[in-house]
Amino acid sequence: MQALARRDGLPILKQHACFVSISIMSVPSDFLQALQGQLSQPRRIAVISHDRPDGDAIGSSLALGALLQQAGHEVAIFNADPVPQSLRFLPGWERVEVLSSKRTEAHEVDLVFNIDAAGADRISQHVRDSVKGSMLFNIDHHRGNNHFGDHNWVDPDSPATGQMIAQLASAFGWRCGSEIAQALYAAISTDTGGLRYPATTAETYRIMATLVDAGANVGEINRLLYESFPLRRLYGLQEVLQTAEFFADHRVACLTLTMELKQKLGLTPDDTEGMLDHVRGIDSVLAAVFFEERAEAIRVSSRSKDSRVSVRKVCEQFGGGGHDLAAGVRMQGTVEEAKEAFLGELVRRVGEV
Ligand code: AMP
Ligand code: MN
Numbered sequence: 001m002q003a004l005a006r007r008d009g010l011p012i013l014k015q016h017a018c019f020v021s022i023s024i025m026s027v028p029s030d031f032l033q034a035l036q037g038q039l040s041q042p043r044r045i046a047v048i049s050h051d052r053p054d055g056d057a058i059g060s061s062l063a064l065g066a067l068l069q070q071a072g073h074e075v076a077i078f079n080a081d082p083v084p085q086s087l088r089f090l091p092g093w094e095r096v097e098v099l100s101s102k103r104t105e106a107h108e109v110d111l112v113f114n115i116d117a118a119g120a121d122r123i124s125q126h127v128r129d130s131v132k133g134s135m136l137f138n139i140d141h142h143r144g145n146n147h148f149g150d151h152n153w154v155d156p157d158s159p160a161t162g163q164m165i166a167q168l169a170s171a172f173g174w175r176c177g178s179e180i181a182q183a184l185y186a187a188i189s190t191d192t193g194g195l196r197y198p199a200t201t202a203e204t205y206r207i208m209a210t211l212v213d214a215g216a217n218v219g220e221i222n223r224l225l226y227e228s229f230p231l232r233r234l235y236g237l238q239e240v241l242q243t244a245e246f247f248a249d250h251r252v253a254c255l256t257l258t259m260e261l262k263q264k265l266g267l268t269p270d271d272t273e274g275m276l277d278h279v280r281g282i283d284s285v286l287a288a289v290f291f292e293e294r295a296e297a298i299r300v301s302s303r304s305k306d307s308r309v310s311v312r313k314v315c316e317q318f319g320g321g322g323h324d325l326a327a328g329v330r331m332q333g334t335v336e337e338a339k340e341a342f343l344g345e346l347v348r349r350v351g352e353v
């Protein structure tokens with residue numbers, strides 16, 4: 001273990017840095033009190049997050065699970081879908097138990113934590129049915145969160161649920177080892193586009209600094225998150241970029257991925273992550289949309305670069321949700337129908353700014 005010099009001359013151990021510089025005021029006192037009350041004795045706890053989990057969902061779940069376990073509780077982590085390949089370097093990723101819809105076992109616990117999920121409907125029914133607890137804590141940063149827990153801490157100004165978990169750890173005085181630090185670093189980095197999106201605050205940077213102090217290896221995590229793609233992704237990207245279409249004076253862009261192309265190249269859901277950023281990064285583009293043909297529905301993933309254009313509002317019109325600058329929805333019908341309806345609404349909104 002590496003020792004760091006402290007101003008008073010006493011060494012502190014790098015792997016046992018605390019969340020000392022993080023604001024403990026961020027956690028609402030009623031939420032904190034309720035949680036402190038529940039955690040005053042050893043509990044059986046389930047941590048679950050939204051379907052098709054992203055870096056924030058997995059990183060936050062692993063970190064919270066490890067923190068609670070460290071505090072003496074028995075913890076299980078569940079999801080409806082497997083951990084994406086790109087996140088399988090995070091220590092303890094194998095702890096995420098994938099609950100199959102075909103086998104509904106009961107997982108009886110005392111407390112359930114729902115992480116990074118705007119609503120109960122973002123978590124598959126079979127997961128909600130099999131994981132049963134007497135109290136539900138809901139920790140999330142989606143503006144549209146419908147406060148479906150018994151105790152809810154929803155901070156729509158927070159750029160990532162991972163940031164809230166770090167604040168929670170700070171409020172409890174929990175210690176952060178390098179494994180927890182890596183998980184939280186990945187959670188915050190993936191939801192902020194590598195600390196670039198506007199929701200990123202000074203607090204975010206302070207938390208990241210604390211995580212680096214606690215042993216998160218910046219170069220390695222970023223290489224594993226953003227520079228370790230399989231070659232097929234490049235072939236997929238080459239073809240998907242050919243589908244780029246622009247509307248409203250190049251202020252709206254879209255990409256389309258057909259089932260046929262996915263099958264031809266063997267693309268996994270993980271491979272398409274981030275493809276949209278290539279058109280989003282064009283100077284004229286204010287909003288970009290990715291349409292992916294799937295067996296059950298058209299998956300629409302949308303991004304905005306302009307706070308006056310809320311893609312969340314467009315997605316909500318079609319039954320989806322998310323954040324103002326990053327949102328999604330599943331649409332029925334053909335890709336053409338989904339594109340026409342969604343882009344029609346988005347172009348109308350862009351025309352108003
Ligand atoms: P994605 O485009 O899949 O990366 O998702 C961006 C954001 O939109 C995430 O914060 C999700 O929570 C939200 N989101 C994506 N798909 C949906 C959906 N079908 N319903 C509600 N919110 C969604
Ligand atoms: Mn998420």
Ligand code: MN
Pocket residue numbers: 056057116141159160161191
């Ligand atoms: Mn998130």
